[in-house]
Amino acid sequence: MGLVFALSSATPVPSAAQPVTNPFPSTYRPTVSAPLAITGAHILTGTGAEFVRGTILVRDGRVEQVGEAIAVPEGYVRIDGSGKWVTPGIIDAHSHLGVGPAPSTPSHQDTNEAVSPNTAEVWAEHSVWPQDPQFRLARAGGVTTLLVLPGSSNLINGRSVTLKNVPATTTQEMKFPEAPYGLKLACGENPKRTYGSRGRSPATRMGVAAGFRRAWIDAAAYARQWDKWKQDGADPAAAPKRDLALDSLAGVLNGEILVQQHCYRADEMATMIDIAQEFGFRIRAFHHASEAYKIAPLLAAEDICVATWASSWGSKMEALDAIEENAPIIQRAGGCAIIHSDDGLLGQRLNQEAGIAMTAGRIAGIDTSRAEAIKWITANPAKAMGIADRTGTLEPGRMGDVVLWSADPFSVYALAEKVWIDGALVWDRADPRYQQPSDFLLGQPGQDFTR
CATH class of the missing domain: 2.30.40.10 (Urease, subunit C, domain 1)
Structure with a gap:
């Protein structure tokens, strides 16, 4: 265990042999x-x-x-x-605006690169369409910042991007300067359904866990290659060959990329925490997390945020045991509760969704004040996205x-x-x-x- 935990301090992976550290820089200017x-x-x-x-x-x-x-x-x-x-300004910690834009036509949807259980090489920003009319509608709902993520068809779905919700022609004009990248992971029914229906792994939850562990083993070995290269003098001619997927995974191991994990069930969240501890990284937030209330003290102790809804439930089995009081229960346990959208319509009324959660909590005897509940759509998402020192x-x-x-x-x-x-x-x-x-x-x- 000492070896794998030592990987959390791995050398940042160069982006070539190694000239460019940020190949897609923000051009946003206030x-x-x-x-x-x-x-x-x-x-x-x-x-x-x-x-x-x-x-x-x-x-x-x-x-x-x-x-x-x-x-x-x-x-x-x-x-x-x-x-x-x-x-x-409201911060939507789980959005697909731009990658799943309106009009919603098959040729226009770029949310899921559903070709392999591990597509860590893809970056959401390369699908963002800045002219998505939904950005304007979100502004009308008070949304000033968004975390735009790939979908959840795969175990490892790709990098997220943080955007300022301003009118723009290019994605770079919307990119939040110096915001850390996230890596979208998904457990549960989505990857099982996508690949099990094709007769491929993962077809079960044990296959999901095994798939994650294989990926992190490969990432750890990759990080060690780059560490050794640097220790040997960092000769550009002797640099290991870059792998775009392993670049992203190694970025998680060295703490530069934040894990945003799609996960509904309490037992699966606990398993994902164990896997993170095995490989020496931390999960920044569980998304959707309908059963987070069942393990609220564990999530608070691990300092893992919960990005969830109040009124969305029952779309599939793993979402069936959702309750409106999820966010207040997380808050009462000392955790980081977030109300997110995952939807272009809900993203226009996150304030109302937070109000539903606050009211449900009060009915259940959890008297969350407005001054605290506003954090669910402002300060707490900023924390989960690594930008709380600048906004929220x-x-x-x-x-x-x-x-x-x-x-x-x-x-x-x-x-x-x-x-x-x-x-x-x-x-x-x-x-x-x-x-x-x-x-x-x-x-x-x-x-x-x-x-």
Whole structure:
């Protein structure tokens, strides 16, 4: 066991022999904007703090101050938030926008590279279509950041990408600068169904576990090759041949790539934790995780986030034992609860889904406050995605990703009136200039974007 745990400190795998460390760099640049002041609003900061008649100042794309009795300097664009609410921008920790875009036609779907149980070599960003009209609809729901993942047909499905939800022509223009990559893994029915129906492994849950272990054994050997090469002097002519799939797996072993694991059942989550410990890496989040409430103390102790729903259940056997109180139970155990979408429609109302979970918890005797529940769609997804030091909360120095709501954001009547990303207005329900549709829809018959 000592040997495999030592692999967690393996040398980062070079990306060639070795010139380029980031072959697809972000070209995102925040829009220059005037200083902003929202006054008199009910502010949920995402830190647990709450200001009933608060003021937030945003300058140079960053939160400058937040609190009560804050004086607004000259030169700030002032917005009266009286009777309204302010939150951090919503972060969707499980999205397929861009890779599974609308219109949903077979030739347009790029979510699953379902050709092998292990497709760690694929990267979601190479399928993202920035003109997906659903990005605009998500902005209208207050979503400012998304983790876009490959699907879950395979054991190892490929890398995720973190996007700023801004209008763009290229994926690089949306990429969240310096956000770590994730690697999407999947256990349970999806890979079993995909490959068992073809007479291939994995056809059972024991085949799933064995497939993961084989992959990590190969990744560990690959990492050792690169370690030895470096120790021997790092001669470019003697570099091991790169393997794109093993690059990603070795990136997990050295801690650079975060594991995002699709897994529903409690027993399977416990097995995946054991496998992670066997090979010396950690799981950043279990996604969907309908039975996480059954092992909430274990997940809290392992510091593994749970990205789940409230009202989605019963789509298959492993999702049958879901409960609306899943997130509150995780929260009560001291864990990291997240409400995610996995769906273009639900991604437009994550605030409502969080409200369903909060209310269900209260009915069950778990009195989660609004100041804590807002973390499920802001601070906690930022933690799972490795960007909590930059966004997800309204603290001085954080990105100016802000939503102004017409009412209590957990209400079905609340609308995102204005949305800012890095202090720049990207959605205004009252101003058509900030409701621009995807270029793809311009000129399409029957599309009226003047209302």
